[in-house]
Amino acid sequence: MSKEPADPKIKEKVLAYLETVEKAKSKDIAKAIGEVKSDVDNAIKELAIEDKIEYLYITTTFVALKGKVGAP
């Protein structure tokens, strides 16, 4: 994963996409918003640190907007 700061525009696109779904894998997010997967991974990392999104484990790992998905 890149050690450089994430592109703010990609972070915005990730957040906008996650508004439209319950949860998603980063690969699917990258495909949906038309960005390179590694750049999306980097954006997700920063958004998680900023507490705007969270990782969820439901047979595999997804990401979702913070608080959007409840406990099983």
Added chain:
Amino acid sequence: MAEDKKTPQLDELEKGPWPSFVTEIKRAAVKSPAANELLGLMERSYEDNKGHWKHGGIVGVRGYGGGVIGRYTDLPEEYPNLKEFHTMRINQPSGWFYSTKSLREICDIWEKHGSGLTNMHGSTGDIILLGTTTDELQPTFDEFSDAGYDLGGSGSDLRSPSCCVGPGRCEFACYDTLDMCYDITNEFQDELHRPMWPYKFKIKMSGCANDCVAAIARADCSVIGTWRDTLIINNDEVKAYAESGMNIQRLVCDKCPTRALEFDAINNELTVIPEDCSRCMHCINMMPKAIQPGKEKGASILLGGKSTIVKSAFMSWVIVPFMKMEPPYTEFKDLMYRIWDWWDENGKTRERLGELIYRVGMGTFLREVGLPPVPQMVFRPRANPYVFWQEEEINK
């Protein structure tokens, strides 16, 4: 409530001379209501022949995507202290070397924030802490972080790399497993804490082919110590073994899987056929004073070990027969990044690396990752070598 219930089936597991997890949970139950209810819930599971756990969901530590496994009972009214009973994984030190001070520190933090129950260690290698609530996750992490610990891996990320005790306690180690494990754990921090892949990925390091961390059957990437030159045989020590009554022919030579050893029983001398030696460690294990690994040491890189998920259980394949393993491990790290990029691009959800290679073929994998096919890439030992003739390479 659990304290009102008998646990006859669990009590059976306290009988016998071996340690009992039931006894330990009963000890924890004196201080922890959650541990007390855990006894009742387990007895209930044995009665019902089903587990009463749901798992998954939140991670709950800011910025982290792994290291916490959400667990909830499906009987929260009967067992309110198990309504949330999350597992935390703490990244273990290389080779699992601890001071008693650090073990006490870990237990004190965990008794303060959780059930006090631990599993030392999980099969991933981490310190496993069993049972806390959602509200306690961040404070627990913060206190462990202040004490110098970090979360381990879980979910679709790099699991905490683990290694054997290596040169810390073992003369057979062909490289410094402890240093390499520490180095790559620091290098791959994002891969460890931000799950981004199709599924989990495990790296395990054994210093020799005895493979004391069982990497070959469990790890997506096994780094197993070996040597490139030939066995070193001290025939004075061979004589001593023979004179002590050891049947070298039967116990050593006849059990060599490739019959690479010849024993002269008249002169009590042992010789090796270097090109036939598969470096399995059997002769060294039997005669450690007489036989040692060669001088040019490093490791073999293997890929694809896993338990049953999408496909059945796989043993690992040799991918790189020999690689020097010295800091800063640049060649190994570069290889990992190439492999991960390829797997991330081509893997389906929950498909381990070995399953993807099995699906698309070893030839495709090697070409796209940029690795040369070599004779040591065998499907089974000494059999079925892969052949990678491409259509355009055939001279018709």
